[in-house]
Amino acid sequence: MDIALNINFNQSYHREGLDKQAAEMTTQSLNNQLDAFLRTQQNQAYTIALMSVRQESDAMDVIQETMMSFVNAYKHKPQNNWKPLFYRILQNKINDHHRKQKSWLRHFFSSKDSEALTAQHASQQPSPLSVIKTQETGHEMIALIKKLPEKQQQVVLYRHWQQMTVEETASIMQISAGSVKTHLFRATKKLKQALGNPDD
Amino acid sequence: MTEDPINKQIKQSLDAQADSIDRQTQVKLNELRHAAIKHPQTNQFNRFQWSLVGIAATTVMVISLMLILPKQQTDHIDDSFMFEDLELLANEADTDFYQDIDFLSWLDENQWLESDI
Numbered sequence: 243m244d245i246a247l248n249i250n251f252n253q254s255y256h257r258e259g260l261d262k263q264a265a266e267m268t269t270q271s272l273n274n275q276l277d278a279f280l281r282t283q284q285n286q287a288y289t290i291a292l293m294s295v296r297q298e299s300d301a302m303d304v305i306q307e308t309m310m311s312f313v314n315a316y317k318h319k320p321q322n323n324w325k326p327l328f329y330r331i332l333q334n335k336i337n338d339h340h341r342k343q344k345s346w347l348r349h350f351f352s353s354k355d356s357e358a359l360t361a362q363h364a365s366q367q368p369s370p371l372s373v374i375k376t377q378e379t380g381h382e383m384i385a386l387i388k389k390l391p392e393k394q395q396q397v398v399l400y401r402h403w404q405q406m407t408v409e410e411t412a413s414i415m416q417i418s419a420g421s422v423k424t425h426l427f428r429a430t431k432k433l434k435q436a437l438g439n440p441d442d
Numbered sequence: 443m444t445e446d447p448i449n450k451q452i453k454q455s456l457d458a459q460a461d462s463i464d465r466q467t468q469v470k471l472n473e474l475r476h477a478a479i480k481h482p483q484t485n486q487f488n489r490f491q492w493s494l495v496g497i498a499a500t501t502v503m504v505i506s507l508m509l510i511l512p513k514q515q516t517d518h519i520d521d522s523f524m525f526e527d528l529e530l531l532a533n534e535a536d537t538d539f540y541q542d543i544d545f546l547s548w549l550d551e552n553q554w555l556e557s558d559i
Contacts, residue, residue, distance in 0.1 A: 273479050284471045285460040309478035383455035402449050403456045
């Protein structure tokens with residue numbers, strides 16, 4: 243009787259050990275997959291964030307919050323959904339950043355300080371020198387994309403660069419598919435005109 | 443269906459932009475990635491949770507005090523009235539006195555009137 247109990251105890255103990263080991267391996271494997279996914283996306287996500295928030299430190303904050311939120315909330319979702327989910331979080335964080343900036347600016351600058359407010363906005367725009375520098379280094383297209391209105395810029399980044407579908411782009415930007423197509427048409431037209439080939 | 447040349451140009455330019463991120467920024471991005479995977483929950487979130495618990499506890503305390511204190515006060519008032527009634531009922535002489543008080547005052551007034559006459 244004692245021997246039978248002992249064997250049962252050993253078997254259950256062994257099984258628990260195996261379960262624990264399997265769980266650890268699953269966690270490790272998931273972490274590896276997450277690491278690989280984020281490594282492929284981090285530069286592109288940083289580029290998108292920097293284009294929108296302009297300041298490097300702000301772009302870093304946005305990326306940090308995006309990665310944290312993604313790993314916390316969506317790591318157990320199917321991997322083929324990771325990319326649209328990641329960029330949706332990124333876009334939400336960028337929007338949050340703009341909202342915070344607006345409320346912060348509204349708080350500290352009353353209507354009397356409109357000149358200071360204008361100066362603050364101007365400081366966030368790329369300087370003419372940096373635009374010239376970008377153009378000189380062969381990145382004329384980047385300079386043109388930066389000049390596009392916000393929604394058109396986002397559509398170009400997600401649809402053309404990240405190769406998202408119209409529906410995925412609409413979901414990321416939280417607008418309709420029709421609006422995505424409209425913004426995309428206008429953005430492409432502007433870029434073509436700026437590059438001197440409007441008939442293409 | 444061939445890809446629009448401008449789309450290709452956009453993609454190539456942005457790829458080049460992403461690839462040209464400097465070494466220092468790259469190191470920082472790697473650190474953020476490792477931190478997100480190893481310690482996904484930030485302290486800020488924990489602080490937020492604790493502040494919620496604090497607010498909830500304070501609200502419960504305030505509501506409890508609001509419910510208990512007025513009840514205790516009304517209980518106290520009811521008890522005092524009850525004790526006054528008991529005193530009156532226990533002392534028969536006093537109750538007679540209270541019952542005849544109108545008559546005595548009337549008598550007193552009349553006596554004064556008679557003496558005046």
